[in-house]
Amino acid sequence: MRPQAHKRVMLVEDDETLAEMYAIRLKAEDFDVMRAENGKVALEDIPRFKPDLILLDIMMPEMNGIEVLKYLRHQKETRTIPIFILTALSQGRDRTVGLEAGADDFIIKSETMPKEVVQKVKVALDAASVAHNF
Amino acid sequence: MISGLLLNMESIGVLIICITCIFLGLVVYLKDPKDIANKYFIGFALFSCLIVSSAYVSEFFVNTNEWVTLLLSRITFGSVVGMCITLYFFSLVYPFHIKLSRYVNLLNLFILICATILFIVTVFTSFFATGIKHTQWGFDVITSNAYFQIFLPFSLILLLTSLIIFVRNYFNTYGIKKLQLKYLLLGFGIFVLLEVLFNTTIPIILDNQSLYRIGNYSIIFFVGFIAYGIIKTGLFDIKVVTTETIVILLSLGLLIEVFLSNSVGEGMLKSIVWLLAVFGGFSLIRSVRKEIKQREEMETLAKERERALKEVDERNKNLSTLQKFSDIVLDNNEMKPMIQQIINTIPKEIDECMGVVVALVDQESEKMKGYALSETNLSDGLLDKWKEVVRSTAIPLKNRENLLMMAYHSQKEQKGNNLSDFVSPPLDKTLARELQTKSDIKGLIAIPLSAKDERFGVAIYGLKHPIEDIATEAISMMAAISNEVSLAVQRAIAYENLKKANDYLKDLDQMKDEFISVASHEMNTPLAAIQGYLSMILDEGMGKVDATAKEYLDRVYASSKRLAVLILDLLNVSRIEQGRIHLMYGEIGPEELVQSVIDELSVKSNAKKIYLKFEKPEHKLPQTWIDINRIREVLVNLAGNAIKFTEKGGVTIEAKVDGRSLEFTVSDTGVGIKQEDADKLFKKFSQLNREKNEFQGSGLGLYISKKLVELHSGKIWIESPPAGGGKGAIFKFTLPIVSQKPADPFEGEGAVLTKPTTSDADKIDVKNPMESYLKQVK
Numbered sequence A: 001m002r003p004q005a006h007k008r009v010m011l012v013e014d015d016e017t018l019a020e021m022y023a024i025r026l027k028a029e030d031f032d033v034m035r036a037e038n039g040k041v042a043l044e045d046i047p048r049f050k051p052d053l054i055l056l057d058i059m060m061p062e063m064n065g066i067e068v069l070k071y072l073r074h075q076k077e078t079r080t081i082p083i084f085i086l087t088a089l090s091q092g093r094d095r096t097v098g099l100e101a102g103a104d105d106f107i108i109k110s111e112t113m114p115k116e117v118v119q120k121v122k123v124a125l126d127a128a129s130v131a132h133n134f
Numbered sequence B: 001m002i003s004g005l006l007l008n009m010e011s012i013g014v015l016i017i018c019i020t021c022i023f024l025g026l027v028v029y030l031k032d033p034k035d036i037a038n039k040y041f042i043g044f045a046l047f048s049c050l051i052v053s054s055a056y057v058s059e060f061f062v063n064t065n066e067w068v069t070l071l072l073s074r075i076t077f078g079s080v081v082g083m084c085i086t087l088y089f090f091s092l093v094y095p096f097h098i099k100l101s102r103y104v105n106l107l108n109l110f111i112l113i114c115a116t117i118l119f120i121v122t123v124f125t126s127f128f129a130t131g132i133k134h135t136q137w138g139f140d141v142i143t144s145n146a147y148f149q150i151f152l153p154f155s156l157i158l159l160l161t162s163l164i165i166f167v168r169n170y171f172n173t174y175g176i177k178k179l180q181l182k183y184l185l186l187g188f189g190i191f192v193l194l195e196v197l198f199n200t201t202i203p204i205i206l207d208n209q210s211l212y213r214i215g216n217y218s219i220i221f222f223v224g225f226i227a228y229g230i231i232k233t234g235l236f237d238i239k240v241v242t243t244e245t246i247v248i249l250l251s252l253g254l255l256i257e258v259f260l261s262n263s264v265g266e267g268m269l270k271s272i273v274w275l276l277a278v279f280g281g282f283s284l285i286r287s288v289r290k291e292i293k294q295r296e297e298m299e300t301l302a303k304e305r306e307r308a309l310k311e312v313d314e315r316n317k318n319l320s321t322l323q324k325f326s327d328i329v330l331d332n333n334e335m336k337p338m339i340q341q342i343i344n345t346i347p348k349e350i351d352e353c354m355g356v357v358v359a360l361v362d363q364e365s366e367k368m369k370g371y372a373l374s375e376t377n378l379s380d381g382l383l384d385k386w387k388e389v390v391r392s393t394a395i396p397l398k399n400r401e402n403l404l405m406m407a408y409h410s411q412k413e414q415k416g417n418n419l420s421d422f423v424s425p426p427l428d429k430t431l432a433r434e435l436q437t438k439s440d441i442k443g444l445i446a447i448p449l450s451a452k453d454e455r456f457g458v459a460i461y462g463l464k465h466p467i468e469d470i471a472t473e474a475i476s477m478m479a480a481i482s483n484e485v486s487l488a489v490q491r492a493i494a495y496e497n498l499k500k501a502n503d504y505l506k507d508l509d510q511m512k513d514e515f516i517s518v519a520s521h522e523m524n525t526p527l528a529a530i531q532g533y534l535s536m537i538l539d540e541g542m543g544k545v546d547a548t549a550k551e552y553l554d555r556v557y558a559s560s561k562r563l564a565v566l567i568l569d570l571l572n573v574s575r576i577e578q579g580r581i582h583l584m585y586g587e588i589g590p591e592e593l594v595q596s597v598i599d600e601l602s603v604k605s606n607a608k609k610i611y612l613k614f615e616k617p618e619h620k621l622p623q624t625w626i627d628i629n630r631i632r633e634v635l636v637n638l639a640g641n642a643i644k645f646t647e648k649g650g651v652t653i654e655a656k657v658d659g660r661s662l663e664f665t666v667s668d669t670g671v672g673i674k675q676e677d678a679d680k681l682f683k684k685f686s687q688l689n690r691e692k693n694e695f696q697g698s699g700l701g702l703y704i705s706k707k708l709v710e711l712h713s714g715k716i717w718i719e720s721p722p723a724g725g726g727k728g729a730i731f732k733f734t735l736p737i738v739s740q741k742p743a744d745p746f747e748g749e750g751a752v753l754t755k756p757t758t759s760d761a762d763k764i765d766v767k768n769p770m771e772s773y774l775k776q777v778k
Helices: A014-026 A039-049 A065-074 A092-101 A115-134 B002-031 B037-062 B064-092 B102-124 B144-170 B176-206 B210-219 B217-232 B241-260 B264-329 B335-349 B380-392 B403-410 B417-422 B429-439 B472-538 B546-575 B588-607 B626-645 B701-713 B769-777
Strands: A008-012 A030-036 A053-058 A083-087 A105-108 B129-135 B137-144 B353-362 B367-373 B394-395 B414-416 B443-451 B452-463 B587-588 B612-617 B624-627 B648-660 B663-667 B716-717 B731-738
Touching: A008 A014, A008 A039, A014 A030, A014 A115, A014 B472, A039 A065, A053 A065, A053 A115, A065 A083, A065 A092, A065 B731, A083 A115, A092 A105, A105 A115, A105 B443, A115 B217, A115 B472, B002 B037, B002 B217, B002 B241, B037 B064, B037 B217, B064 B102, B064 B129, B064 B144, B064 B176, B102 B144, B137 B144, B137 B176, B144 B176, B176 B217, B241 B264, B264 B335, B264 B472, B335 B353, B335 B367, B335 B472, B335 B588, B353 B380, B367 B380, B367 B403, B367 B452, B380 B429, B403 B414, B403 B443, B403 B452, B414 B417, B429 B612, B443 B472, B443 B546, B452 B472, B472 B546, B546 B701, B587 B588, B588 B612, B588 B626, B588 B648, B588 B663, B624 B626, B624 B716, B626 B648, B626 B663, B626 B701, B626 B731, B701 B716, B701 B731
Parallel strands: A008 A030, A008 A053, A053 A083, A083 A105, B612 B648
Antiparallel strands: B129 B137, B353 B367, B353 B452, B367 B394, B414 B443, B443 B452, B587 B624, B648 B663, B663 B731, B716 B731
């Protein structure tokens, strides 16, 4: 196996405090974190940053998360990147819509603690790199 | 003796003839003295009468005064000329004036002059009638050769020409005129024929004039046919009252004859004749009367029918007009185009109306404003001027100085012929007059527009004639149409109000939806941060905290968990209250459901060292379609409560089939519930014990559970607790077994996924959702 460079996680979240919290937690696990405060900025930055995984908040101003998700899934470069949707609502509808639009997982911010979030990220990236290597 | 009798029979005949001739002539003449045909006719009648009477009288003087006889005979001959000439001229003007060229008119004048000369010569000279010859039957008139060379040909040619003209006329007329002419023709024809025959041809053949009388008396044919023509066909347009008069006169005449008779025998004969005449006359009268009555009845009926048809026609036209307007009203929802269409159609449907102006009340400004104007085919400049005036007119409602406002205030039609009376003040009088003259408006009527108690405005109709000359039907029509317009306005206003209310409600709905989502999101976001950081500190030991701080932070964490539950419950209740919950059905077996609940809560029950078990029934329970998450929530709520209030023993969950429903039971061995408290339990914010408990609820759990169960058409209740409590509580709920996935009316609806930006000023302010929501809803 090749020596692993630091994995890059793109965090698309408009709330400062929350974004900071996830970033701290991720960085504590040696992830490179880039934050975008909304969908438009995210789409601009993703091609440059080339993340290995994207954490995508659903409810955002200007462009909602689902639109961003669909767009990303449409692009060749970002079609296979693991994307987790973050939501504050525990409504079932968000989950179905999100998963149908192509998200890999669905995280309820107020129920899933940062530790778990990072755990999920790790699992997904491991799986992805395994697939990649094959 | 017999000849004497005959002679006296002859007198009856002559009398009859003369009376009827004169009478007929008079009747025809008096019918229309100005009609030239009637003048000729009376001339003809008089001459004919003269012929017969002079011939008759001439005989009395044969033996006494020959000269008188000769004179009277000459008069007879002269009358023949007169008769011929009047007949000739009559034929030229009856039944229609034959247009003749100047030359023919000159010729006619010449003929007239000749006839006059002939008449004078015949009567006053011996040029034609030279003398009297006594014979056994009376006498003969000795005629000169000139008689045969001039007199006869002249008369005969005139007669023939007249007849030819009559025949030609007969073939050129149609209908009743033809019939009338027929009688006339027959009358004249026979008379003339016989006259000619017995006065000219036969004497020549027989070489005596004994039978000339017959020729004269054949005039009765003429009279008879004419009379018949009058009776049957209204010849000369004479109404048939004459029949009675003729009959009466004849009877009188004959009666006189009876009294003038020289002997009883003669008297009796004449009486018989008289009786016959009277009898015949009266039956004639009767049949004629009947015929007249019939004819009049038919005429009346025909007139009635025509009038009725006309009325029906009129009414149909009105109905179809009103229908047209009804259709316009029904076709249109928006007021302006509808009213415009109506007032454009009005001038097309009502002849007298040139155009309509509608003015409506503007409640806010308390003014009567010009609203719409018929788009008639006035010149562009003029129409624009009208439009400008209509658009700019705004009359304060309290104005009562013109007929327009009077119509509004009195709610009665106002009529007039001057536009300035209707709109000035405040409009300029000269302007009004100018508009009126240029548009050629002669009359006006202002009709108020109102329905029930509401007064919408006024419609002014411009008319082609002064208002006094406008038919009442037209005015009623305009009133009816104004009524339609009022109803239309009412309907349009109601529709627009309804639309506004609807739009508002829709907006409100959407706002509420957004509010819930946004509020939920907004409240959970800081909560996630609180819990997240706390978890990193407390669970993962990131950052250094001493024991006291840790203890305090533990309490913070517990509170934040409670807050999370509260927020969730509050939002759920909010959604339930507004009917915003829609169930997402999934098929599941009850055992699976219960088991998952037990799995989730086992941690808690184990921590308290009490049991949590599922008592399965013997048979397998059927699958059913329910909102799995939400029913799970209900079970978690009930079982969680049970665990909370049980210190010893445990909680049992059961499920079984009861009829067409599934029945779930959650029972515990805890403190139980008092009877008086049981009723309050399912209400909002009910809590029995306010013990400090890490799993303290929000007070909404049971309320939400109740609502969720009821959304499934199920029931939830507490089984009567044992008296005094202490033996635990039993909660039950039922859910109907649903074997097929119910239709989801909200298929495809997603949550509000875009956070409204602060630039959407009217929408929820995300920094302060509560305040902005309250502001909106107010």
